[in-house]
Amino acid sequence: MPERKVIVESQVGLHARPAATFVQTAAKAPIDVTVAKPGGSPVSAKSILSILALDVRHGEAIVIHAEGEGADRLLDELVAIVSAP
Template identity: 35%
Template sequence: MPVRKAVVTAAVGLHARPAAVFVRAVTATGLPVTISKDGRPGVDARSLLEVMTEDFECGCQVELAIAAEALPARYSLAEAERALEELQNVLESAAAA
């Protein structure tokens, strides 16, 4: 299962605009990404409502993951890893801030 850790850098956390930027980036990958923190079950990172209700505040570390069995056949594990790296960059850049 491809997994990547990231830190939320948006001052308001993943609420409103930063969450929308992140969810659009996830949706653009075409991959079933989950996002979680503190060992809690992950939520669908393609769902703005789920992301906004999880309380991903500024400075928290999150885990982005794609279950290997959920990986579409047209994607390799290396492509999934690259997609998670790009999503990590979105969370940790000014694009989501």
């Protein structure tokens, strides 16, 4: 299962607009996508409530997993969203 570990660069963390953009991008893909804090339980990257409940803040790391055709491309898109300041 392809995965990426990335540091959240947005000043608001993975909340508000960055979270919405992240979820919308994940939801467009017909494959399973999860996100977790390192060592934590993964949640669906397609659920805004699950993403917000992770309480990911600026400077924290997350691990994004995707499984299926196009997983690497989708992961690259999601990393770009999370890496943007």
